Amino acid sequence: MKEKYDIVVIGGGPAGLAAAVAAYDGGVKxxxxxxxxxxxxxxxxxxxxxxxxxxxxxxxxxxxxxxxRFEREAEARGIEVLTETTALSLNRARKVTAxxxxxxxxxxxxxxxxxxxxCRERSRGALNIAGARPAGIYSAGTAQKYVNVKGYLPxxxxxxxxxxxxxxxxxxxxxxxxAKVHAVCEIMPYSxxxxxxxxxxxDDFGIPLYLNHTITKIEGKERVTGVVVSExxxxxxxxxxxxxxxxxxxxxxxxxxxxxxxxTKSAEIPLSPQTKGAVVYQNRETEADGVFACGNVLxxxxxxxxxxxxxxxxxxxxxxxxxxxxxxxxxxSVEAGRGVSYVLPQKIDKSASGSVxxxxxxxxxxxxxxxxxxxxxxxxxxxxxRVAVPGEMETLVLKxxxxxxxxGNLTLEVIA
Amino acid sequence: xxxxLTCVECPMGCEIEVTTENGxxxxxxxxxxxxxxxxxxxxxxxPRRVLTTTVRTADGRMLPVKTSEPVKKAELFSLMRxxxxxxxxxxxxxxxxxxxxxxxxxxxxxxxxxx
Numbered sequence: 001m002k003e004k005y006d007i008v009v010i011g012g013g014p015a016g017l018a019a020a021v022a023a024y025d026g027g028v029k030x031x032x033x034x035x036x037x038x039x040x041x042x043x044x045x046x047x048x049x050x051x052x053x054x055x056x057x058x059x060x061x062x063x064x065x066x067x068x069r070f071e072r073e074a075e076a077r078g079i080e081v082l083t084e085t086t087a088l089s090l091n092r093a094r095k096v097t098a099x100x101x102x103x104x105x106x107x108x109x110x111x112x113x114x115x116x117x118x119c120r121e122r123s124r125g126a127l128n129i130a131g132a133r134p135a136g137i138y139s140a141g142t143a144q145k146y147v148n149v150k151g152y153l154p155x156x157x158x159x160x161x162x163x164x165x166x167x168x169x170x171x172x173x174x175x176x177x178x179a180k181v182h183a184v185c186e187i188m189p190y191s192x193x194x195x196x197x198x199x200x201x202x203d204d205f206g207i208p209l210y211l212n213h214t215i216t217k218i219e220g221k222e223r224v225t226g227v228v229v230s231e232x233x234x235x236x237x238x239x240x241x242x243x244x245x246x247x248x249x250x251x252x253x254x255x256x257x258x259x260x261x262x263x264t265k266s267a268e269i270p271l272s273p274q275t276k277g278a279v280v281y282q283n284r285e286t287e288a289d290g291v292f293a294c295g296n297v298l299x300x301x302x303x304x305x306x307x308x309x310x311x312x313x314x315x316x317x318x319x320x321x322x323x324x325x326x327x328x329x330x331x332x333s334v335e336a337g338r339g340v341s342y343v344l345p346q347k348i349d350k351s352a353s354g355s356v357x358x359x360x361x362x363x364x365x366x367x368x369x370x371x372x373x374x375x376x377x378x379x380x381x382x383x384x385x386r387v388a389v390p391g392e393m394e395t396l397v398l399k400x401x402x403x404x405x406x407x408g409n410l411t412l413e414v415i416a
Numbered sequence: 417x418x419x420x421l422t423c424v425e426c427p428m429g430c431e432i433e434v435t436t437e438n439g440x441x442x443x444x445x446x447x448x449x450x451x452x453x454x455x456x457x458x459x460x461x462x463p464r465r466v467l468t469t470t471v472r473t474a475d476g477r478m479l480p481v482k483t484s485e486p487v488k489k490a491e492l493f494s495l496m497r498x499x500x501x502x503x504x505x506x507x508x509x510x511x512x513x514x515x516x517x518x519x520x521x522x523x524x525x526x527x528x529x530x531x
Contacts, residue, residue: 048480064528151478195429
């Protein structure tokens with residue numbers, strides 16, 4: 001086991017693999033990828049549905065097919081991957097401590113680090129729903145692993161809380177495997193999932209979506225026997241008298257994803273309260289020199305296509321850092337203004353070359369709107385759009401000459 | 417007859433309106449690309465989907481599979497029954513045909529590599 005690598009990538013999912021390949025192509029060949037699971041590919045391995053790659057490759061692939069493309073690219077370059085290896089800590093001097101069945105606990109010194117740890121599902125505990133702790137309650141991703149990887153159907157009569165994409169996908173998946181999905185409840189007045197998933201996972205199978213509804217009680221002692229669902233008011237408080245009862249043996253939670261930033265915190269790298277991921281510059285470098293972040297650990301993406309794109313930016317950034325070293329940054333901040341929940345990158349280094357693509361989300365569904373990027377009173381960019389929804393990421397591109405000419409902090413807002 | 421549907425060809429999710437006469441589409445509006453027009457026309461006449469699922473291999477592991485072409489939406493459940501009795505033997509490579517012509521020219525193919 002070597003003690004030093006030019007680049008250590010933490011996480012061998014779609015982000016980590018694409019970052020490693022881009023770093024290699026950026027001229028740095030001494031790369032180590034650490035992967036917790038027995039195989040690379042991350043969450044894509046259990047995402048057997050199709051629709052991956054439509055934006056990037058103009059073809060519709062399943063998750064494992066999309067992952068295999070990047071695995072092949074990494075393999076062709078001979079990039080070293082350690083599987084069943086969990087990174088335990090990281091410090092600002094870029095020392096990574098990890099554990100594996102082969103090497104035990106070990107520490108490597110990295111020239112640059114790419115954080116690509118992905119995200120976790122929000123759990124039932126975060127929601128405070130009344131009831132005992134019967135069997136039959138799963139996060140949607142856990143149910144997905146049971147069905148697709150382990151080959152077990154975790155229940156037959158199902159109610160799903162939350163209309164995030166994984167919940168929608170699992171509504172279809174469990175229906176196809178013979179379960180009956182009685183309802184998908186969404187506390188918001190709109191779904192957080194992609195439109196195509198609403199159409200193909202719910203509408204196709206006649207599964208009702210209850211907007212402005214939540215589960216107020218889970219019944220059952222040994223096993224779930226039913227749930228009570230209530231309508232909520234504008235403040236998301238259950239309305240008395242609107243209770244509906246569903247008999248069911250299984251409840252799935254699809255109530256959001258949270259970037260998994262324990263390592264980032266251990267290195268005392270500042271996080272954004274909006275994205276719950278690191279604050280980054282346009283090359284995806286965090287506030288810690290030589291530590292980069294990409295994929296769902298940085299911001300929760302809806303399309304893996306954008307994960308790959310972001311990971312390549314981080315990989316190239318890491319390679320440049322290794323080749324050229326740290327350079328003084330001349331940064332301005334990008335703030336999320338009215339109607340925008342976050343913008344990434346949060347910082348732009350004016351002295352860096354190239355255009356800057358801003359990724360952002362709107363706070364609620366809007367029609368006939370305009371994105372406006374301002375610096376003080378000056379309008380730098382404007383783009384009209386017919387529809388925008390929080391579940392689908394938006395982008396704007398600042399040209400290189402605009403980046404060079406930035407004079408102060410930027411604000412992105414939506415006018416609807 | 418007017419049909420309103422959400423295009424699923426890409427993440428844009430255009431709201432498309434299709435007018436049919438005697439079941440034949442005569443006008444499509446709201447789409448922003450040619451793929452949207454084709455999708456909307458096919459959707460009102462005979463909706464089709466690529467079916468993705470898993471099969472258990474002879475040695476007991478799960479293998480993701482899919483139909484090589486979109487199949488009739490109305491046939492998804494009967495196809496699931498056909499697919500669930502298929503137990504291929506590893507090794508299998510992505511794209512390998514497991515059942516030739518499982519539905520109207522669409523094959524059942526492996527969607528992951530198993531060693």
